[in-house]
Amino acid sequence: MSKFNVTTLGQFIIERQHEINVAKGEFSRLLRDIGIAAKTISREVNRAGLADIIGEAGSSNIQGEDQKKLDVIANDLVIDCLTRGGEVCAVASEEDDDIIFIDSPVSKNAKYIVCMDPLDGSSNIDVNVSIGTIFSIYQRVTSVGTKANTEDFYQPGNKMLAAGYVIYGTSTMLVYTTGNGVNGFTLDPGIGEFCLSHPDMKIPEMGKIYSYNEGNILSAPKGVQEYITWCQQYDKDTNRPYSARYIGSMVADFHRNLLKGGIFIYPATDKAPNGKLRLLYECNPMSFIMEQAGGVSTTGKERILDIVPNALHQRVPIYMGSKGMVNQLLELLDK
Numbered sequence: 399m400s401k402f403n404v405t406t407l408g409q410f411i412i413e414r415q416h417e418i419n420v421a422k423g424e425f426s427r428l429l430r431d432i433g434i435a436a437k438t439i440s441r442e443v444n445r446a447g448l449a450d451i452i453g454e455a456g457s458s459n460i461q462g463e464d465q466k467k468l469d470v471i472a473n474d475l476v477i478d479c480l481t482r483g484g485e486v487c488a489v490a491s492e493e494d495d496d497i498i499f500i501d502s503p504v505s506k507n508a509k510y511i512v513c514m515d516p517l518d519g520s521s522n523i524d525v526n527v528s529i530g531t532i533f534s535i536y537q538r539v540t541s542v543g544t545k546a547n548t549e550d551f552y553q554p555g556n557k558m559l560a561a562g563y564v565i566y567g568t569s570t571m572l573v574y575t576t577g578n579g580v581n582g583f584t585l586d587p588g589i590g591e592f593c594l595s596h597p598d599m600k601i602p603e604m605g606k607i608y609s610y611n612e613g614n615i616l617s618a619p620k621g622v623q624e625y626i627t628w629c630q631q632y633d634k635d636t637n638r639p640y641s642a643r644y645i646g647s648m649v650a651d652f653h654r655n656l657l658k659g660g661i662f663i664y665p666a667t668d669k670a671p672n673g674k675l676r677l678l679y680e681c682n683p684m685s686f687i688m689e690q691a692g693g694v695s696t697t698g699k700e701r702i703l704d705i706v707p708n709a710l711h712q713r714v715p716i717y718m719g720s721k722g723m724v725n726q727l728l729e730l731l732d733k
């Protein structure tokens with residue numbers, strides 16, 4: 399029997415490449431490059447308290463939010479990795495106002511575009527709480543060899559080829575889907591590889607955790623207010639009251655709910671009338687993973703993955719998680 403009884407991310411990508419309908423070698427190399435970028439970001443995140451890299455970078459992103467140094471570092475690391483890999487012609491990032499075009503000698507025939515939030519949950523960096531990276535991959539719709547444009551990025555989420563996230567928590571994990579289920583890999587620092595630790599992840603149909611910033615309750619839609627009150631009422635048959643768990647890093651809240659069962663709620667608020675979370679960088683990739691794990695993701699009116707984007711930094715309300723819980727909330731929103 400082999401003594402090497404782990405499956406690394408690289409091995410897994412090759413083993414599963416028959417499931418993909420696009421140029422297999424190139425797509426596998428692209429996934430591999432994202433894995434390399436994730437390991438490098440993980441290293442930077444782990445030494446954030448030691449090196450002088452926490453705190454503000456002095457620049458703001460398009461939403462007027464302060465960028466942290468680690469945001470900038472993570473953004474640059476992914477773009478460098480993708481540039482050298484040669485499979486991607488353009489990237490849209492939460493940290494950049496416009497599309498970043500990749501024009502390197504090796505990327506002349508690149509077929510793919512990437513949307514990413516290089517470091518999500520940035521308010522948690524300075525306080526040593528879990529943060530994450532979110533990515534998604536699409537095939538470009540404009541001709542290979544020409545300059546990519548917004549048409550490539552305004553594809554609905556249902557056209558996504560792959561999506562994933564990396565969580566920098568008690569350990570670093572990479573979770574991804576190519577539309578054939580969801581698999582999770584834990585970084586083994588000893589060998590420096592992501593190893594398959596959570597095969598075929600499925601979210602329980604019901605859970606008892608709700609993840610919502612209750613500081614916004616007064617300006618939440620009535621249906622959300624009623625749902626939260628319902629979650630808090632005692633009822634032994636439905637196992638209530640539920641537990642409130644809100645980290646403020648979507649990746650971490652999502653990851654816990656995926657494993658345990660739960661619902662993540664970020665509706666429109668007075669401060670953010672379209673919701674806070676971005677369709678391209680946060681909602682679409684997480685919705686693809688959620689659906690592939692058997693869960694539901696919606697704006698309350700429509701399936702997130704069916705929205706045709708009209709701006710790179712578009713925001714939408716989002717309700718996602720265990721099927722039973724999201725459906726209960728939807729009944730109240732519809733009333």
Ligand code: AHM
Nearest residue numbers: 517518519520521611646647648649
């Ligand atoms: P960021 O991309 O600037 O870090 O913002 C996104 C984060 C999510 O990870 C999280 O779910 C949300 O913002 C928390 O926002 P709030 O503090 O308004 O509850």
Ligand code: MG
Nearest residue numbers: 515518519680
């Ligand atoms: Mg974000």
